[in-house]
Amino acid sequence: MALQRLRGVGVSRTPTSAHRRAVMCCATDPQTRRYQTSFVPMGHKVASQLLTAGLALGISFSASPVVAAPQYNSLADIVRSSFEFVDENKDGVITKEELLRTSKAVAEDVDFMLPDESQLDFAMKLFDLNQDGTLSTDELLASIALDGAVGDDAIDADVVNVFDKDGDGFVSLREFKSGVPPLGPNGEAAKEYIFSRVDQVINGDNRLDTQEFANALTLTRTVVLGY
Secondary structure: OHHHHHOOOOOOOOOOOOOOOEEEOOOOOHHHHOOOHHHOOHHHHHHHHHHHHHHHHHHOOOOOOOOOOOOOOOHHHHHHHHHHHHOOOOOOEOOHHHHHHHHHHHHHHHOOOOOOHHHHHHHHHHHOOOOOOOOEHHHHHHHHHHHOOEOOOEEEHHHHHHHOOOOOOOEEHHHHHHHOOOOOOOHHHHHHHHHHHHHHHHOOOOEEOHHHHHHHHHHHHHHHHOO
16 A cells, blocks of 8 residues: 555655655745644644645655656646555545545554544545535645645746746746646636736746746645645
8 A cells, every 4th residue: 555655754845756856946935834733724734734644655856866757747647656546446536435544544654633524524625626526636636746846945846847838947827827727716817816926026027937936836825725
């Protein structure tokens, strides 16, 4: 079982991975990246702990050099091989029962309190990015990737490549909207607001450099995952 790899692994924001790399930037104040678990609603605690446990499987970026790194087409693709095991029957949908079984395994391995039904219900709704009442595998995987995309001073290079399709070193509005998963009602307007808000703070040139893009992803994470 994939979660067995968690045993003996310290759960952290940036675990070591053999094929991931990071692009250095001055994206965020490190103070804003710390989990304020004492003040987070219990549902958010469950969600963030599950995501962090997923990162302990080797999902997050590392400074290791990359040789023939795979090409990813979406945020979900970045973590698919490491975390898709949650979808036990491979039907593309994550049920509460599957999430509960994963929670039990994570609780045993990384020592956090097993969530109750109301907390699981909250997590199911939180990860349902397009708000259609169903949690898809891709929505869960995209949430995991989004959670680990930006560290204190670096951004996952694979995430940059998912968005920067033309490889010019910048992310356009079209690329940004295409890279962020569907967010449900008013989701496109939210993406446009995030892009414009970050772009206008720096120079308003209608494109995001690495630092701006990292800030935009951090803001997106706050909007989508609540922290």
